Amino acid sequence: MDVKIREFFDSVGSFFTGGDNIPWCDRDIIAGCEREVAESDSSETKNECLMRLSWALVHSRHPEDVNRGIAMLEASLDSSASPLQTREKLYLLAVGFYRNGDYLRSRQILEQCLQMVQNSGKIVHMSLMPFLFLDGMIGIGIAATGVGLLVAGIAALATRK
Numbered sequence: 001m002d003v004k005i006r007e008f009f010d011s012v013g014s015f016f017t018g019g020d021n022i023p024w025c026d027r028d029i030i031a032g033c034e035r036e037v038a039e040s041d042s043s044e045t046k047n048e049c050l051m052r053l054s055w056a057l058v059h060s061r062h063p064e065d066v067n068r069g070i071a072m073l074e075a076s077l078d079s080s081a082s083p084l085q086t087r088e089k090l091y092l093l094a095v096g097f098y099r100n101g102d103y104l105r106s107r108q109i110l111e112q113c114l115q116m117v118q119n120s121g122k123i124v125h126m127s128l129m130p131f132l133f134l135d136g137m138i139g140i141g142i143a144a145t146g147v148g149l150l151v152a153g154i155a156a157l158a159t160r161k
Helices: 002-017 027-039 043-058 063-079 083-099 103-160
Strands: none
Touching: 027 043, 043 063, 043 083, 063 083, 083 103
16 A cells, blocks of 8 residues: 555656656556446446546556557547536547657647637636626616715705805
C-alpha cells in the first residue's frame, strides 16, 4: 500500500517538475475495474463501471491497455446518455491518444470537447437572458424610484420655504 501511495505522490509531484502531468494507473487497478464490470447487475451500474475501466485503461503505462481503452471509448461514444458523459469520453479519448503519442489526434479531440463546452456555455447564457433582463428592469425600477424620491424630497423642501 505504501508503494501505491508513493507512486501517487510521484505522479502528482511530476506536475511541478514538468513532464507528463496525467496520472498513471496500475494493472491491479484495471483488474479491479474489470471485476466491477463483471459483477455489475444493472445497466446503469455497468455503464459507471465501464467508465471507470476505460479511465483506468487510458491511464495505464502499457500501450495495449491504452489501445483497449481507446477502442472501448470509441465504441461507446455514440451511446452516451448525456452531453456531460460525451465530454468525459472525449477527454478520455484525448488522454488515450496522448499516451499513444498521437498528439495531433489528441488535440483535435480536445478542441471538439472544448467546442462542446463553449456551446453549453452559450446555451446557459441564452437561458439566463430573461432573468438578466428582469434583473436589469428591477435595477432601473429601483433607480427610478430613488430619483423620484429625491425629486419629491427636494420639491417638498422647496414648497416648505
